[in-house]
Structures are given as structure tokens and as C-alpha cells.
């Protein structure tokens with residue numbers, strides 16, 4: 001394997017079915033010739049990823065990182081399987097869902113997401129509208145005063161996740177590399193929104209698709225000395241463009 005390629009799913013791969021199909025064929029060829037190991041890294045649950053592989057044409061992957069970097073799955077994948085226990089235990093040792101709830105207790109503007117989006121190490125809600133920024137600032141303020149350390153991720157000016165400080169997509173990728181003993185020549189990541197920010201912090205080569213949210217574009221703009229490429233094309237076509245730019249595709 002020369003390239004470890006890690007991609008977000010929603011609005012990074014999805015949005016243009018034809019372009020996604022074309023990218024999927026290219027990734028399959030690279031994986032089959034052992035030139036690439038491919039990771040899907042998403043806010044989705046495992047079941048939503050597996051469903052997407054069946055119904056949305058998501059490319060097959062070698063590793064799945066779900067729920068914003070709080071769950072890691074190795075193949076063979078199936079609904080109901082358990083995530084990698086070492087990573088789970090590490091995160092669980094730093095996080096209590098009950099304590100995290102204090103950060104949003106009686107907070108106007110906080111709407112919890114459905115229970116299918118909650119896990120014991122991820123508290124998720126919606127924060128949107130004109131007062132959203134003040135609400136998010138208040139969550140950060142409470143987090144500073146709390147005894148546990150948190151990673152607070154707000155994306156699309158709507159979805160807010162409260163995670164253990166050591167979680168997030170970027171750190172999950174580092175854990176997978178270490179756990180599997182991977183020594184790729186290059187690591188390329190691709191994303192479109194604020195829950196992808198942490199993927200761009202580790203010196204990996206970063207693809208930001210043209211349709212990315214302002215929060216990600218602003219985030220990468222201040223990451224000096226990091227190899228970042230903002231594509232001309234949106235979604236899967238942009239991912240293909242970025243992979244060619246960094247030499248991840250011939």
C-alpha cells in the first residue's frame with residue numbers, strides 16, 4: 001500500500017451519483033492492485049454506512065470510522081457488529097454522557113438528535129438559526145468549566161456533537177494507522193464540513209471539495225504549512241481531482 005486514503009461520506013462523496021460511480025471504480029482498481037487502503041470516515045452510524053453501500057453506491061472500504069471518529073470497524077462488516085474495543089475503552093475512560101448533558105442542560109436553542117444518533121460516547125443535537133452562534137459559545141463556555149475535556153464539533157451551522165477530547169476523525173485515523181501498523185507513503189484525506197476539521201490537523205494531504213462548508217474552508221485557511229488542495233469540482237468529481245493532484249490516482 002502506498003496511499004492511505006480517508007474520505008468523509010456526506011457531501012464529500014455523495015451528491016453526484018455518476019461521479020461517485022466513476023470514483024468507486026478507480027478506488028476499486030487501486031485497492032485491488034494494493035496501491036491503496038481506503039477508509040470511510042463519517043458522522044454516520046455503522047448501519048447507515050452499510051445501507052449507503054447498498055443503496056447509494058458508496059465505494060467498498062477497508063476500514064469504517066463512524067459517529068465522528070468515536071467508532072472504528074474492521075472487516076468483515078455487518079450490522080450489529082462491535083466496534084474496535086481498544087478505541088472504545090480509551091474514549092469511554094474519558095467521557096460520561098451524563099456529565100456531557102450538563103453542557104446543554106436547559107439551553108435554549110439546543111434540540112437533541114434522535115436516539116439513533118446518540119451513543120455512550122457521543123452526545124448530538126441541532127443548534128441552528130439566528131442565535132446559534134451564541135448557543136455554541138455558551139456550550140464552549142460550559143465545557144471550559146467542566147471537569148472532563150470535550151471536543152465540540154459544529155457543522156453545517158446545524159449539527160453539534162459533543163465528544164471526548166481525544167476523539168474526532170483525525171485522532172481515529174491515527175489510531176487505525178497505529179493499530180494496523182500501516183506505513184503508507186502518503187495519507188490523503190477528503191472532507192466538506194466542520195466535522196472533518198480534525199482530519200486536516202495531522203499533516204495529511206487534504207482535499208477540500210469545492211462545495212465545502214465555509215467552516216472547513218476557513219479552518220484550512222489558517223493551517224499554514226499543511227498540504228491542502230481546494231478542488232474546482234464538487235463532491236466525488238472533486239475527490240477524484242484532488243487524488244490526482246496528490247498522486248493518489250495515476
Ligand SMILES: [Mg+2]
Pocket residue numbers: 008009010011012191192193
Ligand atoms: Mg460531510
